[in-house]
Each structure stands twice: as structure tokens, then as C-alpha cells.
Amino acid sequence: xxxxxxxxxxxxxxxxxxxxxxxxxxxxxxxxxxxxxxxxxxxxxxxxxxxxxxxxxxxxxxxxxxxxxxxxxxxxxxxxxxxxxxxxxxxxxxxxxxxxxxxxxxxxxxxxxxxxxxxxxxxxxxxxxxxxxxxxxxxxxxxxxxxxxxxxxxxxxxxxxxxxxxxxxxxxxxxxxxxxxxxxxxxxxxxxxxxxxxxxxxxxxxxxxxxx
Amino acid sequence: xxxxxxxxxxxxxxxxxxxxxxxxxxxxxxxxxxxxxxxxxxxxxxxxxxxxxxxxxxxxxxxxxxxxxxxxxxxxxxxxxxxxxxxxxxxxxxxxxxxxxxxxxxxxxxxxxxxxxxxxxxxxxxxxxxxxxxxxxxxxxxxxxxxxxxxxxxxxxxxxxxxxxxxxxxxxxxxxxxxxxxxxxxxxxxxxxxxxxxxxxxxxxxxxxxxx
DNA sequence: CGACACATGTAACACGTTACATGATTTG
DNA sequence: CAAATCATGTAACGTGTTACATGTGTCG
Numbered sequence: 001x002x003x004x005x006x007x008x009x010x011x012x013x014x015x016x017x018x019x020x021x022x023x024x025x026x027x028x029x030x031x032x033x034x035x036x037x038x039x040x041x042x043x044x045x046x047x048x049x050x051x052x053x054x055x056x057x058x059x060x061x062x063x064x065x066x067x068x069x070x071x072x073x074x075x076x077x078x079x080x081x082x083x084x085x086x087x088x089x090x091x092x093x094x095x096x097x098x099x100x101x102x103x104x105x106x107x108x109x110x111x112x113x114x115x116x117x118x119x120x121x122x123x124x125x126x127x128x129x130x131x132x133x134x135x136x137x138x139x140x141x142x143x144x145x146x147x148x149x150x151x152x153x154x155x156x157x158x159x160x161x162x163x164x165x166x167x168x169x170x171x172x173x174x175x176x177x178x179x180x181x182x183x184x185x186x187x188x189x190x191x192x193x194x195x196x197x198x199x200x201x202x203x204x205x206x207x208x209x210x211x212x
Numbered sequence: 213x214x215x216x217x218x219x220x221x222x223x224x225x226x227x228x229x230x231x232x233x234x235x236x237x238x239x240x241x242x243x244x245x246x247x248x249x250x251x252x253x254x255x256x257x258x259x260x261x262x263x264x265x266x267x268x269x270x271x272x273x274x275x276x277x278x279x280x281x282x283x284x285x286x287x288x289x290x291x292x293x294x295x296x297x298x299x300x301x302x303x304x305x306x307x308x309x310x311x312x313x314x315x316x317x318x319x320x321x322x323x324x325x326x327x328x329x330x331x332x333x334x335x336x337x338x339x340x341x342x343x344x345x346x347x348x349x350x351x352x353x354x355x356x357x358x359x360x361x362x363x364x365x366x367x368x369x370x371x372x373x374x375x376x377x378x379x380x381x382x383x384x385x386x387x388x389x390x391x392x393x394x395x396x397x398x399x400x401x402x403x404x405x406x407x408x409x410x411x412x413x414x415x416x417x418x419x420x421x422x423x424x
Numbered sequence: 425c426g427a428c429a430c431a432t433g434t435a436a437c438a439c440g441t442t443a444c445a446t447g448a449t450t451t452g
Numbered sequence: 453c454a455a456a457t458c459a460t461g462t463a464a465c466g467t468g469t470t471a472c473a474t475g476t477g478t479c480g
């Protein structure tokens with residue numbers, strides 16, 4: 001629904017062409033989320049179908065209703081219903097009740113339940129990837145620090161990505177810590193008397209485990 | 213792709229029915245992400261089509277190839293290619309290079325660039341919603357604290373949601389702070405001599421935390 | 425003229441969601 | 453027997469993604 005509402009938000013500012021919508025959407029988010037032009041038009045079609053947006057052919061301006069010399073370009077604008085929808089978007093928070101599927105969380109949840117998976121290795125790989133992304137973000141941020149709305153917007157988007165990536169890193173640390181604790185508990189409960197190998201493996205894991 | 217890979221991960225443990233796959237997927241994630249049975253079957257179809265999964269009709273076990281007394285139930289299992297794919301999933305981190313569309317980030321990025329939008333109000337509404345979700349999570353966590361794999365998995369998922377929600381809260385605070393700073397800068401640069409109202413509004417903003 | 429940005433669309437496909445239809449098995 | 457659970461699927465729809473086709477305007 002991001003694109004749908006995003007386009008409506010842009011059209012609330014002023015009527016625009018489909019092509020323009022794409023440019024505005026991308027520039028205001030610093031190109032973080034590229035938007036294919038085709039999707040703009042398909043989404044616009046759906047918005048028109050739902051009566052939220054209406055097209056107005058741009059021509060040499062006929063005085064009456066008939067359009068003279070249609071140039072083929074179309075300017076889209078919000079209908080009243082569309083404006084209401086756009087307003088409703090601003091006054092309705094993004095639902096966090098039924099969270100969106102998080103591939104990483106699903107992956108690790110399954111990893112700890114499926115036997116034979118080296119969870120630590122998975123965590124380690126993800127940590128590297130997330131760190132890499134984090135570096136990319138901070139590198140990007142140094143190059144931009146303006147006060148104009150568009151630059152502010154991009155800066156906020158970047159901050160959002162950084163905050164999320166940092167949270168992910170913290171969570172990965174947390175997962176590793178809990179795994180180590182669980183392994184310890186398991187070792188003492190399931191094999192209290194005879195379990196020399198697991199104990200050795202455990203100490204090796206936390207210290208030499210190429211992670212942090 | 214979460215469901216697709218999730219099903220493969222489950223099938224890597226042991227062959228299962230479609231119905232079972234749904235139960236396992238949901239129980240191991242604590243019901244955080246409900247999975248419609250229909251989607252399991254359509255996804256399985258695609259996996260079969262792609263040669264990653266193969267169905268085996270369950271019957272009264274005919275000795276030769278002909279199946280005697282087919283009960284109508286089907287057990288799905290990974291093919292060699294499917295097992296390779298599953299292994300590849302574990303050894304490939306979730307890509308953070310091209311981040312998934314974050315509706316909240318998009319929303320706020322557009323909010324600060326579209327004139328006439330009360331960004332502070334949007335932030336405030338979202339803060340309330342995110343807080344509510346955070347409370348729900350912590351309330352859920354108190355009821356579960358086991359060490360069995362499934363409970364550990366759910367616990368980790370919950371932690372992930374908490375970490376994310378906390379990051380979102382921090383980001384919302386951050387956005388508000390930057391907005392206040394931008395408003396100050398703007399007030400001094402665009403109207404250095406005559407701007408008493410903005411200054412008054414600013415002090416009200418940061419102290420009377422109710423909303424803006 | 426040729427390349428490039430502007431501008432509009434269609435087609436095909438993947439994934440996800442909901443609702444519906446159909447039957448077998450278990451259990452109160 | 454009736455209801456719930458187990459079990460398998462189909463149909464329709466919404467959104468998102470990519471690739472392709474088509475044409476205009478501008479500028480070196």
C-alpha cells in the first residue's frame with residue numbers, strides 16, 4: 001500500500017503526470033526505493049478505477065469541454081474522495097498490530113527449531129551483511145546534510161535505515177547470547193554427568209567463534 | 213520469499229503434509245505470522261513446478277509403483293535441488309542492500325515534503341500506536357519463558373519485534389527533534405528579524421510534549 | 425541525424441490474502 | 453449423529469516487479 005498512498009500524497013500537493021510522480025517519489029526518498037514507471041501507471045489505473053484519482057488530458061486548452069490538440073500527456077489529480085483518503089492516511093498510524101513478515105526473524109526462528117542448522121553461522125553471516133549495509137548508510141549520510149525539505153526527507157529516511165540496522169545488530173547479539181545460555185542450560189540438564197564434548201565445544205564457540 | 217523458503221526449511225527436517233506445514237510454521241513463530249492454508253498449497257505447487265519439492269501420495273503402501281488405496285493425503289519432500297536451495301538459504305544473509313519498502317519511512321519522508329501536513333501530529337499518532345504494540349509484546353513475553361526450541365524460537369521472534377519497535381520509537385523521537393531544529397533554523401534564516409510566533413510555538417513544542 | 429530525456433502504457437509473472445468447495449477422520 | 457479437526461485444493465483479487473512497445477521533444 002506504500003506506493004498507492006505515496007502517489008496520493010504527492011497528488012495532494014499538486015496534479016502531476018505519471019512520469020513526474022515517479023521522479024518526485026524517488027527524489028524525495030533519495031532514491032532509496034526505486035519505483036518503476038510501469039507501476040506508477042498501473043497504480044494510477046487502480047486509483048482511477050476506485051474513484052480516488054481522475055485524469056485530465058493536457059492539450060492546447062479547448063475553451064469548452066472538447067479537448068483540442070491532445071498532446072498525449074495526462075495530468076492526474078485527486079478527486080474529493082481521494083483527498084479524503086489522503087487526509088485519512090496522515091491521521092491513521094501505520095498498523096503494528098499484525099507485523100509484516102520479517103524474513104530474518106522467520107529465518108532464525110526456523111533455524112533454531114530445525115535440527116542440523118548452524119545457527120551461529122547464520123547469525124554471523126547476517127551480522128556481516130547488516131554491518132555492511134550500516135557502513136553504506138553512514139557513508140551516504142556524510143555526503144548529504146542539507147536543510148531543504150527534500151534533503152531533510154532523505155536524511156530522515158537514512159536515519160530510519162540506520163536505526164533499523166542497529167536494532168538488527170543488537171538483536172543478533174541478543175540471539176547469540178541466548179543461544180549460548182540455552183546451550184549451557186541444555187548441557188547441564190540433558191547430560192549432567194557425561195558431556196565433555198559439548199562443554200569443550202561451548203567454550204570454543206563463545207571465545208574463538210569468529211564473530212564479534 | 214519468506215513463506216517459500218520457510219516451507220523448504222521445514223521440509224528439510226522431514227517430509228510433511230501441507231496442513232502440517234502450516235501448523236509447524238505458525239507454532240514455531242508463536243502465531244506471530246498467521247499463514248493461510250491455501251497459500252501453503254499454492255506455494256507448494258510453485259515449489260513442485262520449480263523442481264524443489266516433490267509430492268508423494270500416502271496410501272496403504274503398494275509394493276510396486278501403482279498406489280493402492282490412495283487416502284487422498286499427500287506428503288511433500290525436498291528434492292535434491294530443493295535441499296541445495298534450503299542449504300543455500302542458511303548460508304546466504306538476508307539482503308539489506310536494497311531495503312524493503314518501509315511504509316512509515318515513506319510516509320514521513322513525504323509528510324515533510326508535502327506542504328500542509330502536520331508532521332508532528334503524524335509522528336505523535338505513530339508513537340502511540342508503536343507504544344501500544346510494544347506493550348502488547350512485553351505482555352506476551354511474560355506468559356512465555358521456556359527453553360524448548362519452539363518456545364525459544366517464539367521468544368526470539370518476540371524480541372525481534374521489541375527491538376524493532378524500540379528502534380521505531382527512537383527514530384520517531386529523532387524525527388521530532390530534527391523537525392524542531394529545522395523549524396528553528398528556518399525561522400532564523402527565512403525571517404531573522406520578524407518572527408515572534410514561530411519562536412513561541414517552538415518552546416511550546418518541546419515542553420508540552422502532548423502532541424507537537 | 426542520433427542520442428537522450430520525457431511520457432504513456434501493456435503483458436506477464438510472483439507473491440500474498442481471503443473466501444469458498446470438498447471430503448475424511450475423530451470424538452463427544 | 454453432529455461438530456470439530458484434519459486435509460486438499462481452486463478462484464478471485466490486490467500489490468509489486470520486470471520487461472517490452474510506442475511515441476514526442478530537445479539538443480548537440
